[in-house]
Amino acid sequence: MLRQNENISPKVFNLLIRQMTALQQEKLDGVQFVPNHEDPLDVQAIVEGPTQTPYEGGTYRLKIVIGAEFPQQPPRAVFLTKIFHPNISQNGDVCVNTLKRDWDPQNWSLAHVLQVIRCLLIVPFPESALNEEAGRLFMESYHEYYSHAAMMNRVHAVTAAETPANLANTPEAGDNSEDQWDVTGE
Secondary structure, eight states, X not given: OOOOOTTSOHHHHHHHHHHHHHHHHSOBTTEEEEOXXXXXXXXXXXXXXXXXXXXXXXXXXXXEEXXXXXXXXXXXXXXXXXXXXXXXXXXXXXXXXXXXXXXXXXXXXXXXXXXXXXXXXXXXXXXXXXXXXXXXXXXXXXXXXXXXXXXXXXXXXXXXXXXXXXXXXXXOTTSOOTTBXXXXXX
């Protein structure tokens, strides 16, 4: 049964459904959309750690939170899998210019949002760090940053050997498991 958030207009709801249908058919590099047929506003994806980064070999679950002001305001992105990154807070919130300052409500797509987040794993912006320790280490001692991020990747990220189908069945946000944050989307 499809549910519609009463705070989202029918026009926006239908647009989201079309975008999510397109996401299921598109092949995004390193990103797999995880549909929730019961609640289309539960937008989640699996992001593969890019090669030649401390996240290589890991896969991360990500949630896109669609708020009542969407699309006038950007969605919020939250990593459900713990990650050490300058632009991702310790509770998983993502800070990306495209999601905040550069958001264009007339010209957006969920595919673009997911691609921008994956690109952030390749090229962090420590100048606008949400995780101050990661930002400081990135700028002062890249080797130490890389080692710490790679260690967190080994401990918390699911290995790439896991199939995306298995990842689609991993616990949802709020299960309070050791490797995932509790995210209610509010």
